[in-house]
Structure formats: structure tokens, C-alpha cells
Amino acid sequence: MSAFLVITFSGIALGAIYFLAASGLSLIYGLMDVLNFAHGLFMTIGAYLGWEIATRLPSSFGAPALITLAIVGATLGGAVAAGITELVLIRPLYGKPISQILVTIGLDLAAVGLLMGGFGSTALQIPVPLWLIEPTRIGSMFLPNANFLALGAGVVVLVVLEWFLARTRYGIIIRAGVENREMVRALGIDVGRAFTLVFVIGGAMAGLAGILYAVVFSGDLISPTQGDSLLIFAFIVVVIGGLGSIRGSAVAALVVGLLQDYTSFYIGGHSGWAQIGNLSTVLLLAVVLEWRPRGLFGRVV
Amino acid sequence: MTDAVAVSDLHVSIAGSHILQGVSFNVPTGGVTALLGRNGVGKTTTLRAILGLVASSGQIQVLGHDVENWPTHRIVRLGIGYVPEDRDVFSALTVEQNLRLAESSAAARYDDVFSLFPELKQRARQRAGTLSGGQQQMLSIARALLNDRPLLLVDEPSKGLAPKLVSEFASVLERAAEHSTVLLVEQNLGVVKRLADHVVVLDHGEVVHRGGAGDLDDPALVRRLLGVAGAA
Numbered sequence: 001m002s003a004f005l006v007i008t009f010s011g012i013a014l015g016a017i018y019f020l021a022a023s024g025l026s027l028i029y030g031l032m033d034v035l036n037f038a039h040g041l042f043m044t045i046g047a048y049l050g051w052e053i054a055t056r057l058p059s060s061f062g063a064p065a066l067i068t069l070a071i072v073g074a075t076l077g078g079a080v081a082a083g084i085t086e087l088v089l090i091r092p093l094y095g096k097p098i099s100q101i102l103v104t105i106g107l108d109l110a111a112v113g114l115l116m117g118g119f120g121s122t123a124l125q126i127p128v129p130l131w132l133i134e135p136t137r138i139g140s141m142f143l144p145n146a147n148f149l150a151l152g153a154g155v156v157v158l159v160v161l162e163w164f165l166a167r168t169r170y171g172i173i174i175r176a177g178v179e180n181r182e183m184v185r186a187l188g189i190d191v192g193r194a195f196t197l198v199f200v201i202g203g204a205m206a207g208l209a210g211i212l213y214a215v216v217f218s219g220d221l222i223s224p225t226q227g228d229s230l231l232i233f234a235f236i237v238v239v240i241g242g243l244g245s246i247r248g249s250a251v252a253a254l255v256v257g258l259l260q261d262y263t264s265f266y267i268g269g270h271s272g273w274a275q276i277g278n279l280s281t282v283l284l285l286a287v288v289l290e291w292r293p294r295g296l297f298g299r300v301v
Numbered sequence: 302m303t304d305a306v307a308v309s310d311l312h313v314s315i316a317g318s319h320i321l322q323g324v325s326f327n328v329p330t331g332g333v334t335a336l337l338g339r340n341g342v343g344k345t346t347t348l349r350a351i352l353g354l355v356a357s358s359g360q361i362q363v364l365g366h367d368v369e370n371w372p373t374h375r376i377v378r379l380g381i382g383y384v385p386e387d388r389d390v391f392s393a394l395t396v397e398q399n400l401r402l403a404e405s406s407a408a409a410r411y412d413d414v415f416s417l418f419p420e421l422k423q424r425a426r427q428r429a430g431t432l433s434g435g436q437q438q439m440l441s442i443a444r445a446l447l448n449d450r451p452l453l454l455v456d457e458p459s460k461g462l463a464p465k466l467v468s469e470f471a472s473v474l475e476r477a478a479e480h481s482t483v484l485l486v487e488q489n490l491g492v493v494k495r496l497a498d499h500v501v502v503l504d505h506g507e508v509v510h511r512g513g514a515g516d517l518d519d520p521a522l523v524r525r526l527l528g529v530a531g532a533a
């Protein structure tokens with residue numbers, strides 16, 4: 001029983017990271033019809049920037065301050081990288097979705113290659129405070145603190161994003177733009193600016209997802225292709241949840257995270273077939289698409 | 302006085318079909334100019350071209366500016382309120398949020414639009430997608446009237462509505478035309494006769510008639526140009 005709860009908690013935390021990775025992707029697709037294959041790169045950039053910050057600043061800062069700065073830096077780094085990508089590569093290609101997909105794939109391949117060249121393909125380790133590695137005891141269970149960090153970040157981002165979309169003017173512009181971009185323009189609103197903002201927000205969450213994934217799930221390790229492997233799950237989550245729906249992404253991310261953890265532990269753990277967790281998410285995707293092609297929370301397109 | 306809109310030799314092709322084939326007309330400042338023609342002749346496309354929502358060639362002058370190749374939001378900010386043919390309210394947003402989105406300055410006239418359409422005030426927090434067709438049209442018109450716009454482009458405001466609402470919207474537009482120029486696309490001949498000062502008739506992507514509203518009193522002309530009985 002206690003193992004089940006621990007695995008459940010870990011699945012929820014994994015789901016939280018998937019949500020961070022997926023929500024930006026979903027927003028970007030929902031508003032702009034851009035399948036942003038560079039989203040994995042924004043995660044990787046966040047992770048490496050976090051690593052640079054955590055390892056280059058003097059250790060006298062103390063591990064808690066360093067990891068905090070690394071997380072903040074990763075988030076900002078993802079935001080800046082995404083903003084520049086939108087302005088320089090995406091914007092000139094409005095209305096040409098295939099070209100936009102190709103240019104983001106190209107950017108991703110080129111940048112991953114650069115990172116391989118610059119940092120090498122071996123994973124780097126990011127120093128984390130002891131507290132993150134220790135578990136917290138609740139009743140008879142020991143729950144990893146790092147999982148609390150992931151869950152907390154996921155919940156905060158979900159709440160802030162929902163608030164932003166529901167209450168602020170830009171949030172309303174973005175929601176209206178997802179529904180009918182032309183009519184937003186016809187009200188005299190520069191949708192292009194909203195596009196850039198959506199990229200910046202999506203990039204921020206990607207950067208955050210990148211550093212947190214490294215800290216929480218890959219044993220503090222960072223590698224050039226980490227973002228791209230996360231991106232696959234982010235795409236699965238977005239499609240299951242319904243393109244453009246934040247709440248859909250949150251629910252789908254939880255389902256995917258839990259399914260992946262349950263299957264790898266209960267089936268993979270016994271059969272020694274470790275990839276069963278990944279396979280199960282792809283099967284889930286197939287089932288959902290068969291049953292509800294628009295995803296769980298998808299709108300009529 | 303200059304024209305509020307002047308269109309000259311306007312061509313639009315969509316998906317390989319040449320929809321507007323050299324349309325030229327002008328909308329004098331003040332009053333209502335009705336853009337008429339049978340279904341599918343290109344009236345909506347003409348309005349969309351003026352707004353920069355479809356690619357076109359030719360000259361388009363709006364409120365004294367040559368706006369070819371301008372982005373839509375810049376054209377609209379010259380001072381245009383637009384009521385699209387399909388209302389195009391944002392169904393996921395509330396009535397209030399739809400209006401807030403349309404707000405272009407702190408001088409937005411909420412009191413005015415709420416007194417024109419009290420129902421919108423009562424339903425401020427209702428999602429626009431759950432409004433009836435008539436209420437959605439109120440919202441769409443309210444959005445266009447919220448700001449003080451010198452030019453209104455209104456596309457078939459009475460389409461699919463009950464006669465009582467049709468005449469309510471006609472009165473609203475009549476009042477709006479007292480201080481804005483209105484370019485009105487409308488199939489309901491009664492409404493056109495009541496509101497229009499000038500008429501422009503399109504057929505097969507070209508202007509086939511320009512004149513005063515009095516031309517609509519000639520049933521033979523109406524039947525020839527619009528293919529409808531002129532008695533409406």
C-alpha cells in the first residue's frame with residue numbers, strides 16, 4: 001500500500017513536470033497553429049542555464065540560494081530564447097505552418113548539435129541542496145522532497161496561468177485569439193504582440209520544466225537531448241488534453257505521469273521491461289485519439 | 302467633403318477564383334451607404350478587403366489614408382467599428398469580456414450600449430456562446446458602437462433574426478448614423494430603404510449600379526439588380 005502511494009506521488013510529480021512542458025506548447029499551438037518543435041530546446045536551454053548558474057556562482061551562496069537562482073534563471077532563459085525565436089524565425093513565416101514547423105525543427109537540431117559540441121554528450125550534474133534529496137515522512141511513508149517541489153511548481157503555474165488567461169487583458173486577447181484570430185485583429189488589436197507574449201510565457205514554462213526535470217527525475221543530470229525526450233511526452237499530453245486547453249493539459253499530464261509510473265513499476269519492474277512505461281503512454285494516446293480525436297478537452301476546430 | 306471610404310479597381314482572388322474583379326465605389330462621409338447584391342456576389346469580401354482581412358490589389362482609402370498593405374489592426378484603429386456577417390462574438394468569453402476586448406480607450410461608452418441593449422447588462426457574466434442569435438448580434442453591434450468610431454462597417458445585421466429585432470437593430474443603426482458614416486450590407490430591402498442614403502450594387506464581382514436610395518423605389522430596377530421583388 002505504502003509503495004503504491006509513493007509511486008502515485010511520484011507519478012503526480014512527473015505529471016506536474018509534463019504539465020509545465022505541455023502547457024506552453026498547447027498555448028502556442030492553440031493561438032498560432034504553430035507546432036513548436038523548438039520547445040524541447042527551450043527546456044534544454046533552461047536546464048543548461050540553470051547548471052551554469054548553479055556551478056559558476058560561488059558556493060558560499062549556499063546550495064538553497066544557488067538552486068533557487070538556477071530555477072529562476074532557467075525560467076527567464078527559456079522565456080528569452082522563446083521570445084527571440086518568435087521574433088526572428090516564426091514571425092516572418094506567419095500563415096506558413098509547414099515552414100514554421102521546419103524552421104523550429106532546424107533550430108532544435110542545430111542547437112542540440114551546438115550543445116553537444118560545447119558541453120559534450122555526457123550528462124552534467126547540477127548541485128542540489130541536501131534537503132531536495134531527503135524525503136519527508138508522512139505517516140509511514142517517505143515522500144521525496146523533490147517531488148513536492150515539482151508538484152508545487154505545477155500547481156503554482158496552473159493557478160497563475162488560469163488567472164492570467166481569465167482576468168488580464170492579454171489573457172483575454174489570447175483566449176479570443178485562440179477562437180478567432182481575425183476578429184481580434186478586426187477589433188484593432190495587434191495579435192502579433194500577443195503571439196510574442198505567448199511564446200515568452202510558453203518558453204518560461206519550458207525552461208522551468210527543463211531545470212525541474214533535471215533536478216527531480218534524472219538524478220540531477222542534464223544532457224543536450226533531455227528537452228527533446230521530454231518534448232515527446234509534452235506532445236502526447238497536449239494531444240490527449242486537447243490542443244489549446246490548459247486545463248486539458250493539466251489533467252492529461254497527470255494521467256500520463258501516473259500511467260507511466262504505474263506501468264514501469266508494476267509491469268516493467270517485474271518483467272524487467274523498463275520501456276513499458278513509455279509504451280503505455282503512446283498506447284493511451286492511440287486510444288484517446290480513436291475515441292475522442294479532439295482530445296479530452298479539445299474544442300471543435 | 303472627402304469620402305470616408307474610396308475603393309478603386311479592387312481585385313480579390315481566393316483559392317483560384319477571381320471574386321472581386323475591379324470594384325470601384327466611394328462612401329461619402331456621413332449617412333448610410335448600402336452595399337447590395339445577390340448572395341455570393343462579393344459584398345462580404347469587399348468589407349473584408351477594406352479591413353485588410355483578405356489580400357487584395359487596387360486602391361483602398363479609409364478615412365483619408367491609403368491603407369493597402371496595412372495590417373488589419375492599424376486600419377481598424379483609424380476609427381472603424383465592424384459588425385461581421387456571422388457576428389463572430391467570442392463564445393468562450395463572457396459578454397463583459399467581449400466588450401472589454403473591443404474597448405479602445407478609457408472613453409468607452411458602456412452606458413450608451415447598455416441603454417441600447419439592457420439585456421447585455423443583465424447578461425454581462427454569461428458566456429457569449431450561450432446567448433441566443435439575437436443577443437449575439439446585440440453584442441456584436443455593441444462591440445462596434447462601444448468606442449466613438451467615425452466609420453462603421455456592418456454586414457447583414459438582420460440576417461436570420463425575427464422582424465421585431467430587425468427593426469430594433471435598424472433603429473440602433475439609424476441613430477449611430479447620426480454621427481458615424483455607415484457602410485451597410487443588407488438583404489432586407491425594407492431596412493435598406495429606411496436607412497440608406499446611397500446605394501452601390503455589386504454583381505459578378507463588379508459594381509453594376511451606383512445611386513441614391515430613391516433608385517430602390519423603381520421595382521423594375523430592383524428586380525434587375527437584386528433579383529428580388531421590389532415591394533418589400
Ligand SMILES: Nc1ncnc2c1ncn2[C@@H]1O[C@H](COP(=O)(O)OP(=O)(O)O)[C@@H](O)[C@H]1O
Pocket residue numbers: 315316320338339340341342343344345346347
Ligand atoms: N474563403 C473563401 N474561400 C473560397 N471562396 C470564398 C471564400 N470567401 C468567399 N468565397 C466566395 O466568394 C464569393 C463571394 O462571397 P461573399 O463575399 O461572401 O459574398 P456575399 O457577401 O455577397 O454573399 C462567393 O462565391 C463565395 O463562395
Ligand SMILES: [Mg+2]
Pocket residue numbers: 344345346386
Ligand atoms: Mg456576405
